[in-house]
Amino acid sequence: MSSIVNPNLCVLDEEEDEKCFCLFIRFSGHVMASSIDLLTKINDEFLTCQICFETYTRPKSLNCQHTFCLKCLEEYNPPNNKVVVCPTCRSEQPLTVEGINGLKDNFFISSMSDMLKTVKEIRSEDKDGTSLMCDTCDHDNRKAAISRCLDCTDFLCSECSIWHIRTKLTRRHKIVSLTEFESGMHNQELKSRAKIYCMIHDGEAAKIYCQSCQCPICHECVECGHARHRRCSLKEEVLNQGRQIENLLKTAKEKTGVLRTLQSTLKEIKITKKKERDQAEAEIEKTCEIFINAIHRRKQELVDELHNMHASEVKHINADEDSVEMQLSSLVSCTEFSRKVLEYGTPKEVLGLNNQMTQILHQLLETHPAMKYHKTEQTDVILFDTNPDASVRVIRDNLGRLNRQEAAFDENTNKVLRQLDSFCATESGAIERRNGQRAITQRAESTAETRLLVQLGKQGIGDGEFESTPNLAVNSVNEIITADFDGAKIQIFDPQGNFKDSFVTEVNKRMCKPAGIAILNNDDIAVCCEDQVHIWTHEGKGVLGFGKGFFGNCSSIAVNADNHLVVADVGKHCVSVHTNTGKLITQFGAQGKGESKLIEPRYVACDSLNNIIVSDGGDCSIKKFSAQGEFLLSFGSEGPENGQFQGPRGICADEHDNILVADCWNHRVDLFTQDGCFLRHIATGADSLHFPWCLALTSNGKMVLSEDYSWSVKMFELPEYRNGSSISSMEEMLSPNSFMPDFEQLAQMDIQNILSNKVSWWLTSPGPHEIPEHQVNGVSNGSIHNTIATSSLSRNSSKTLSSKKSSSSDSDLSSMQLPPPPPPPPGADTQQSNDVIVNGLANGGSMSLKTGGNGKVCFSGKITSLGDPSPVVAMVNGT
Numbered sequence: 065m066s067s068i069v070n071p072n073l074c075v076l077d078e079e080e081d082e083k084c085f086c087l088f089i090r091f092s093g094h095v096m097a098s099s100i101d102l103l104t105k106i107n108d109e110f111l112t113c114q115i116c117f118e119t120y121t122r123p124k125s126l127n128c129q130h131t132f133c134l135k136c137l138e139e140y141n142p143p144n145n146k147v148v149v150c151p152t153c154r155s156e157q158p159l160t161v162e163g164i165n166g167l168k169d170n171f172f173i174s175s176m177s178d179m180l181k182t183v184k185e186i187r188s189e190d191k192d193g194t195s196l197m198c199d200t201c202d203h204d205n206r207k208a209a210i211s212r213c214l215d216c217t218d219f220l221c222s223e224c225s226i227w228h229i230r231t232k233l234t235r236r237h238k239i240v241s242l243t244e245f246e247s248g249m250h251n252q253e254l255k256s257r258a259k260i261y262c263m264i265h266d267g268e269a270a271k272i273y274c275q276s277c278q279c280p281i282c283h284e285c286v287e288c289g290h291a292r293h294r295r296c297s298l299k300e301e302v303l304n305q306g307r308q309i310e311n312l313l314k315t316a317k318e319k320t321g322v323l324r325t326l327q328s329t330l331k332e333i334k335i336t337k338k339k340e341r342d343q344a345e346a347e348i349e350k351t352c353e354i355f356i357n358a359i360h361r362r363k364q365e366l367v368d369e370l371h372n373m374h375a376s377e378v379k380h381i382n383a384d385e386d387s388v389e390m391q392l393s394s395l396v397s398c399t400e401f402s403r404k405v406l407e408y409g410t411p412k413e414v415l416g417l418n419n420q421m422t423q424i425l426h427q428l429l430e431t432h433p434a435m436k437y438h439k440t441e442q443t444d445v446i447l448f449d450t451n452p453d454a455s456v457r458v459i460r461d462n463l464g465r466l467n468r469q470e471a472a473f474d475e476n477t478n479k480v481l482r483q484l485d486s487f488c489a490t491e492s493g494a495i496e497r498r499n500g501q502r503a504i505t506q507r508a509e510s511t512a513e514t515r516l517l518v519q520l521g522k523q524g525i526g527d528g529e530f531e532s533t534p535n536l537a538v539n540s541v542n543e544i545i546t547a548d549f550d551g552a553k554i555q556i557f558d559p560q561g562n563f564k565d566s567f568v569t570e571v572n573k574r575m576c577k578p579a580g581i582a583i584l585n586n587d588d589i590a591v592c593c594e595d596q597v598h599i600w601t602h603e604g605k606g607v608l609g610f611g612k613g614f615f616g617n618c619s620s621i622a623v624n625a626d627n628h629l630v631v632a633d634v635g636k637h638c639v640s641v642h643t644n645t646g647k648l649i650t651q652f653g654a655q656g657k658g659e660s661k662l663i664e665p666r667y668v669a670c671d672s673l674n675n676i677i678v679s680d681g682g683d684c685s686i687k688k689f690s691a692q693g694e695f696l697l698s699f700g701s702e703g704p705e706n707g708q709f710q711g712p713r714g715i716c717a718d719e720h721d722n723i724l725v726a727d728c729w730n731h732r733v734d735l736f737t738q739d740g741c742f743l744r745h746i747a748t749g750a751d752s753l754h755f756p757w758c759l760a761l762t763s764n765g766k767m768v769l770s771e772d773y774s775w776s777v778k779m780f781e782l783p784e785y786r787n788g789s790s791i792s793s794m795e796e797m798l799s800p801n802s803f804m805p806d807f808e809q810l811a812q813m814d815i816q817n818i819l820s821n822k823v824s825w826w827l828t829s830p831g832p833h834e835i836p837e838h839q840v841n842g843v844s845n846g847s848i849h850n851t852i853a854t855s856s857l858s859r860n861s862s863k864t865l866s867s868k869k870s871s872s873s874d875s876d877l878s879s880m881q882l883p884p885p886p887p888p889p890p891g892a893d894t895q896q897s898n899d900v901i902v903n904g905l906a907n908g909g910s911m912s913l914k915t916g917g918n919g920k921v922c923f924s925g926k927i928t929s930l931g932d933p934s935p936v937v938a939m940v941n942g943t
Contacts, residue, residue, distance in 0.1 A: 120174070
């Protein structure tokens, strides 16, 4: 855009877009003229930098429309940084080679500051005796201004005002007193006299608007380069853009009302949610009270029954005791009488009493006084038979559970939501500007590529059912192996999710509680069982167990590429590495916060380099260690935003060593690079995912995970893993082995246009993980699949393309090392196949691209980005 000279001494730079231009025109013609209300309509905060809290000094505007002083941004942004982060909203904006100085000047704010200063000067005249000085008097003899010219915007003293209307060039100018000017009575006239001057042709008023270049021009400009462009009168364009802004303001006003209504509605919803919470809490208290009373009643019943059983037993014992005492007394009496008869009786008396005494003694000797104890070595014992785990499950399963159920909003809320939906440009919530740049993007609610395939299992004790939230792993044939802690069993499902087999985790007639589970190279199953690790075959045959007395509470286990076992011990806050026979290799970690410390190492995984990845639920972070236990990196913090966690649980690494994390309370699975940079959400609550727990990846592009509170396992399809199209890192994108150029197809491309478009995209893109897919894939219709660009290379030098950045400023590219091209088909001309020359014209200069059999691409000449004087160099790769 050509420079625009404002009648109020403000110049718009040629890079300022039409939006700023329209705002500026409206300001200079209307807001400025309405100076009587300016002091009351504009508060100090609007014209105050939010970094230094002073009035703006050369204000710079970011894409997010926040404005700051140039010096403040230079001090705030780190040196040599390629992006600037907005101090207010934290949004990032790429910087050009000019750095902070290359950001757009906010002339609207500058003009408002100048005008506000002018109005304050005018109003201060009667208060403290100060006044504005004449702009046309000699510098050494300036007098106080009493009027202002509406055409040339000069402040004039009384003498200069007289000469101003007598001079031939300015006799038609309108001069008004400062009082009239400040009152706003000349609004319309000031608006009609506002002019824009051509930047190229001094003194020429710009009365034409070039719609192709989107800038105001004068009549001479039409002949100098705008003859074939679409044009209209400047007044018409100002009116059109003014109407557009008025329509936007009208819509904004309507949406403001809707948002205020929604704000009130949300407060009401929050109050309703609090009532629902209180009501549910009261129900929980009431239900628990019922359970407690029932428990107390059952307790009394058991105690009473126990006392009755005891009393009955005591009664029978007392009767047996009486019987024994009676027989004992009879036996003693009979024995003494018989002995006396034998001792003192005559033979006749002995013979007379023999039959009688013998019969009585035989009866006493042969009769059992308590038949209950006859020929027995056992007695009854009263014991309290109970199962604490089962009791806990009964209470847990029958006390109730919290569920989310869909409920319709009331009609007023639905009305507000429908009104708000009517303002949204697309269903995804993205609003695009006319130039195609993204302005607002709402947080995605669902992942387009992830699809729920099957849900298997439910709460229960049968086959394919779980008594607690299962941990899981996937073996070499994509069978799903689950560990049920409360059920004390391992279950096996086929790749489609159908139940196959199960076995109980019993060792030496002792039930073991299985927690973490992993698969060895031979498909044996390694399981954490509280204070031990046990290994079973696929069929459930015990192989070995180890760790008794070593582990505190081992919660998770993983197998690395060397078939070593990595065990997370949440009880001792550490991680240990063992051979597959149980021999300790290394141990690391200690309780606490810090790089090498762990609070709650609940889950563990390994990548292809044997690095150990730990999910620390107590610190809401993921930590990465080398195979020897050396700390490598940590990422994540507590919160709901991207890259944050609220209860990180299961983790795993894909074939590119990207890290997948199950974020339980955020109801999502997140994908991170191997360096811990957030990429995207793999699955969210909108994908029927709730409270994800343990997860694993299959070899055919599926993600298997368990869910807490539903005691089930879900299988999701991940197309990007199935198709193998995931890009793991910047190094892989720049690797020459990843891209094999098709030079015959390259020769047919518009190299000049491709370079000018793609290089600017690459140099301003913040990072590989934020590059949209359609830009990574390059030109549509399969013409060019990948574009890699570097900045400038040294003049008259030869360098191998190895990274995105370069330090020099010129663009002569002698050669770039590429992998050798594929061999030509039999019979083909080798020279013709390997040498392709593309000649073109780049801003008046010639260029050529040549490839040879040695795998090099050679440029001759300069390649300059369109509209950008700084040269750039690029490698374009087609497949």
